[in-house]
Amino acid sequence: MKALGRHILVEFMNCNADVMNDVSAIENSMVEAAQIAGATVINSTFHHFSPYGVSGVVVIQESHLAIHTWPEYNYAAVDLFTCGDTVDPWVSFEYLKKAFQSASYSALEMNRGSTHTIKKGETLQVKPNNAIDYDYKQGHKINRNVWFTDKDENQALSLRYTGEVFFDERNEFQRVRILESTAYGKMLAIDDMVMCTERDEHHYHEMITHPAMQAYESFAGPAKNVLVIGGGDGGTIREVCKYPGLEKVTMVEIDEAVVRACKQHLPSIAREFSNPKVNLIIGDGIQFVKDAKPESYDVIIVDGSDPAGPAEGLFTTAFYENCKTALKPNGVLVTQGESPMFHSETFVELNQCMKKVFAANQVHTLLFHATTYPSGMWSLQLAVKGQFHPVKDFKKDTAKSFVNSKDLRYYNEELHSAAFVLPTFVQKMLNR
Ligand code: SPD
Numbered sequence: 001m002k003a004l005g006r007h008i009l010v011e012f013m014n015c016n017a018d019v020m021n022d023v024s025a026i027e028n029s030m031v032e033a034a035q036i037a038g039a040t041v042i043n044s045t046f047h048h049f050s051p052y053g054v055s056g057v058v059v060i061q062e063s064h065l066a067i068h069t070w071p072e073y074n075y076a077a078v079d080l081f082t083c084g085d086t087v088d089p090w091v092s093f094e095y096l097k098k099a100f101q102s103a104s105y106s107a108l109e110m111n112r113g114s115t116h117t118i119k120k121g122e123t124l125q126v127k128p129n130n131a132i133d134y135d136y137k138q139g140h141k142i143n144r145n146v147w148f149t150d151k152d153e154n155q156a157l158s159l160r161y162t163g164e165v166f167f168d169e170r171n172e173f174q175r176v177r178i179l180e181s182t183a184y185g186k187m188l189a190i191d192d193m194v195m196c197t198e199r200d201e202h203h204y205h206e207m208i209t210h211p212a213m214q215a216y217e218s219f220a221g222p223a224k225n226v227l228v229i230g231g232g233d234g235g236t237i238r239e240v241c242k243y244p245g246l247e248k249v250t251m252v253e254i255d256e257a258v259v260r261a262c263k264q265h266l267p268s269i270a271r272e273f274s275n276p277k278v279n280l281i282i283g284d285g286i287q288f289v290k291d292a293k294p295e296s297y298d299v300i301i302v303d304g305s306d307p308a309g310p311a312e313g314l315f316t317t318a319f320y321e322n323c324k325t326a327l328k329p330n331g332v333l334v335t336q337g338e339s340p341m342f343h344s345e346t347f348v349e350l351n352q353c354m355k356k357v358f359a360a361n362q363v364h365t366l367l368f369h370a371t372t373y374p375s376g377m378w379s380l381q382l383a384v385k386g387q388f389h390p391v392k393d394f395k396k397d398t399a400k401s402f403v404n405s406k407d408l409r410y411y412n413e414e415l416h417s418a419a420f421v422l423p424t425f426v427q428k429m430l431n432r
Contacts, residue, residue: 002111002114002115002116003111003112003113003114003115004083004112004113004115004118005063005081005082005083005084005111005112005113006081006082006083006089006109006110006111006112007079007080007081007089007109007110007111007112008079008080008081008089008090008093008107008108008109008110009077009078009079009107009108009109009110010076010077010078010079010080010093010096010105010106010107011075011077011105011106011107012075012076012077012078012096012097012100012102012105013074013075013102013103013104013105013106014074014102014103014104015069015074015075015076015100015101015102015103016074016100016101017071017072017074018071019099019100019101020052020053020054020069020070020071020074020075020076020100021048021052021053021054021069021071022054023046023047023048023054023056024153025099026046026054026056026067026069027044027046027056027058029095029096029099029100030044030046030056030058030065030067030096031044031058032095032099033058033065033080033091033092033095033096033099034058034060034065034092036091036092036095037082037087037088037089037091037092037095038086038087038088038091039060039061039062039065039082039087039092040060040061040062040146040163040165041058041059041060041061041146042059042060042061042145042146042147043058043059043145043147044056044057044058044059045057052070052071052072053068053069053070053071054067054068054069055067055068055069060082060087061146061163062082062083062084062086062087063081063082063083064079064081065078065079065080065081065092066078066079066081067079076100076102078096080092080093081112083112089109093107145160146160146161146162146163147159147160147161148160148161148179148181148187148189148192148194149192150189150192150193150194150373150374151192151374152342152374155342155374155375156374157194157372157373157374157375157376159181159182159183159184159187159194159197159372160181160182160183161179161180161181161182161187162180162181162182164179164180165177165178165179166178166179166180166186166261166264166265167261167264167265169257169261171255171257173254173255173309173310174190174191174255174305174309174310175189175190175191176188176189176190176255176257176258176261177189177190177261178261178262178265178266181197183199184197184198184199184200184372185197185198185199186198186265186266187372188233188258188261188262188266190258190305191308191309193305193306194372194373195233195305196233196235196266196269196372197372198266198268198269199372200370200371200372201233201235201269202235202408202409202410203368203369203370203371203410204235204336204368204370204373204378205235205236205238205239205269206239206408206409206410206411207366207368207380207410207411207419208236208239208301208303208334208336208380209236209239209240209301209411210239210399210402210408210411210416211334211366211380211382211390211411211416211419211420212299212301212332212333212334212382212390213226213239213240213243213299213332214394214395214398214399214402214416215332215382215384215388215390215393215394216298216299216330216331216332217243217245217395217398218388218390218393218394218395218398218399219330219384219386219388219393220298220330220386221245222243222244222245222246223243223245223246223298223299223332224245224246224247224248224298225247225248225249225250225296225297225298225328226240226246226248226249226250226297226298226299226300226301227249227250227251227252227289227292227297227299227300227301227326228240228249228250228251228252228300228301228303229251229252229285229286229288229289229300229301229302229303229304229314230252230253230254230285230302230303230304230305230311230314231251231253231301231303232253232254232255232258232259232262233258233259233262233266233269233270234259234262234263234266234269234270234271234272234273235269235270235303236251236301236303237249237251237272237273237275237278238269238270238271238272240299240301241272241275241277241278242402242406243402246277247277248277248279249277249278249279250279250281251278251279251280251281252281252282252283252284252285252288253280253281253282253283253285254282254283254284254285254310255282255310256282259273259280259282285302285304285314286313286314286319286322289319289322289323289326290322292322292325292326293326294325294326295325295326295327295328295329295331296326296328297326297327297328297331298327298328298331298332299331299332299333299334300323300326300327300331300332300333300334301333301334301335302314302323302333302334302335302336303336304335304336306338306343306346307338307346314335315346315349315350315353316353317353317356317357320333320353320354320357320358320383321357323357324357324358324383324385327385328385329385329386330384330385330386330388331384331385331386332382332383332384332385332390333358333382333383333384333385334380334381334382334383335350335354335380335381336378336379336380337350337351337365337378337379337380337381338350338378338379339370339373339374339375339377339378339379340367340377340379340425340426340429341375341377342373342374342375342377344429347379347429348429348430350381351363351365351381351430354381354383357383358383358384358385362383362384362385362386363381363382363383364381364382364383364384364389364390364391364420365379365380365381365382365420365422365426365430366379366380366381366382366419366420367379367380367419367422367423367426368380368410368419390420391416391417391420394416394417396413396416396417397413399412399413399416400412400413
């Protein structure tokens, strides 16, 4: 290599003025531009000036990307500086050109640290800046400061990770990553959202499974035929497979990459895929439910991701109408319901949507602690296709012996009823 780094000075002209004044869109584009070029994002900071203009920097392990915009001139001045030969700054350039809708542009590439003009010191002993030299599990110092952030424009949850990326694939649906966090073990991330971590996944997977399975069993006996929509990491089917009365669980996951990644890197979560009772279908869960034979499932569990990309259709009345048809009489449906704090509108809308499909007294909201989802407060919506109540008709003793025999870590027979008790502000959100 003739230089330590490459620095492209870019003039983006005739850009979309609204985009040039949208700090959130610009930050997202700059971060995405770094990632798409193969850079590891360390941090980003962006600022909106009043009334116009945005400045910001994305610090990457390989240097930085920086921007200053003048929306009133439809103009952005951008620096793309990368070191080493693993990241191509021109990939970022192409991405940003489209994102900013720049109709004319110019770019000048400079070598930084030309090895014709600088020479490596002989005597200076510099410790290599590489996290692999440090074992965080043994409590040694980590010298990388890389954060994964799940956020909207106002709030975020960040997990520090070691920089180790075990899996990273983009496909027609989404970006699937398995990263190693420092405090929560390995984690599955879809696009820029945390799906599960080794340390706390049992909160989510036990809660999306057992209240519904126990409510069904209390009223109608053991669930024999269960359908899981989504749930590609395998955590939900792992919990369903704990029921001795289960005959079959069909899981419909749209993205085979999620299953492949988790089987390989999260085996404690994805451990039941070879169970003969599991029927894994890679396909569209929305279409599957539409085509399902009426009255065929005892319990349906909708374990989708947030309502963006392929999971959007899991938040519609049409989908829940089809789920209701596919449920047996006295069947139970449960779906992840987002956060009353982080996604308050979606949380309320989903509850209303389910009350349109089922009667209002057949839809029940549960809350639990999802420590690695933004806000930490997460919900489930549970609907029953019959005249029974998941708490009043709950058989506590049956649940207790199940819990004790299966060594659960979050759900228990007391928590079952407690999870349906809502804080006053949440009751008000749902107009109760
Ligand atoms: N914001 C995260 C919501 C994710 C819900 N599904 C998680 C999949 C775990 N099986």
